Amino acid sequence: GLTRLDHVGIACRDLDASVEFYRSTYGFEVEHEEVNEEQGVREAMLRINGTDDGGATYLQLLEPTREDSPVAKFLARNGEGVHHIAFGTGDVAASAAGIGERGVRVLDDEPRSGTAGSRIVFLHPKDCGGVLTELVQSAH
Ligand code: CMX
Numbered sequence: 001g002l003t004r005l006d007h008v009g010i011a012c013r014d015l016d017a018s019v020e021f022y023r024s025t026y027g028f029e030v031e032h033e034e035v036n037e038e039q040g041v042r043e044a045m046l047r048i049n050g051t052d053d054g055g056a057t058y059l060q061l062l063e064p065t066r067e068d069s070p071v072a073k074f075l076a077r078n079g080e081g082v083h084h085i086a087f088g089t090g091d092v093a094a095s096a097a098g099i100g101e102r103g104v105r106v107l108d109d110e111p112r113s114g115t116a117g118s119r120i121v122f123l124h125p126k127d128c129g130g131v132l133t134e135l136v137q138s139a140h
């Protein structure tokens, strides 16, 4: 099942400026930064809290690396802002299959590679009340 809110993904034009905003305004620090070419993002994970299932909750700041990426498209249409939410699961394939059976479109046939070796799938926002939703299974 889904055990926690893993992260909130936020689209930004300038990752360094966004990181600095969250540091200076709230005191949140970057725990992890990487480029994911498949998703077309440069991203920073800011840890907000730990949870009793061993996971944690993050803000995922997302800057597009190419113009045809989902985040670039989102920025062009909406400007900067909340892009998606992500729920944690112990078994992303099983969670996606169960949710798919309920009529929600799962955008990835196979889980893809997410932050820090995690495995992720996305659910179509039009089937989720306008909220782009990600399921994530941590690597550890
Ligand atoms: N949240 C809510 N609605 C969204 C959305 C979002 N982030 N992105 C697009 N939509 C809506 C649009 O508003 C549009 O609605 P209308 O038809 O009512 O105008 C509709 O979905 C289609 O929008 P689009 O701009 O044509 O976008 P696409 O269909 O090309 O792509 C989506 C939308 C969700 C399929 C695509 O963004 C996708 O596959 N996303 C998953 C991958 C991803 O987002 N990766 C980046 C994050 C990586 C990470 O978290 O690690």
Ligand code: CO
Pocket: 007, 009, 060, 084, 086, 134
């Ligand atoms: Co995400």
